[in-house]
Amino acid sequence: MKIAKNTVVTVHYKLSDAQGSLIEDGREPMVYLHGGYENTLPKIEEALDGKSVGYETTIQVEPDDAFGEYDPSLVKIEPRDRLPSPLEIGMQFEGTPEGDDEETMIFTVTDIADGKVVLDGNHPLAGMALRFALNVADVREASDEEIAHGHVHGAHGHHHDELDDDDDGDQFRSMPIQ
Numbered sequence: 001m002k003i004a005k006n007t008v009v010t011v012h013y014k015l016s017d018a019q020g021s022l023i024e025d026g027r028e029p030m031v032y033l034h035g036g037y038e039n040t041l042p043k044i045e046e047a048l049d050g051k052s053v054g055y056e057t058t059i060q061v062e063p064d065d066a067f068g069e070y071d072p073s074l075v076k077i078e079p080r081d082r083l084p085s086p087l088e089i090g091m092q093f094e095g096t097p098e099g100d101d102e103e104t105m106i107f108t109v110t111d112i113a114d115g116k117v118v119l120d121g122n123h124p125l126a127g128m129a130l131r132f133a134l135n136v137a138d139v140r141e142a143s144d145e146e147i148a149h150g151h152v153h154g155a156h157g158h159h160h161d162e163l164d165d166d167d168d169g170d171q172f173r174s175m176p177i178q
């Protein structure tokens, strides 16, 4: 079966930077719904479209096509008491940028000092060119439900739980994500 719109693709990957230093060895394969559902980077879909199980390739993706250029305006400072305890550098929270009530972003704690916390809304891989070594392990037809939801269900896929519907409470979730 060939990879096409509305197929579920299981792909082993290794992620490195443009110099070849390993960032993530992808011990768990990525499983995504193919066909522009923004489950994975468009450049990865482009590279795999029309291919079958066993196909291997390595692609390089520039920051613009990956996680964007680093944007210093996405760094903000919050009072320590607005965030839950315990708090550590590297923890991530969902929040909204200043003056924007619509879009939620992932903020990473990058510094804690003097009762204040530095939150960085840039993706940890922002500003980096990335190299993906890809190896297609499985291709199957997506179910109608997966197509309707725009994501994969089942093993390694999306699991629905109560947290999914529990948004827009506090500005920051009380539990760190991931």
Ligand SMILES: [Zn+2]
Residues within 6 Å of the ligand: 149, 151, 153, 158, 160
């Ligand atoms: Zn779903």
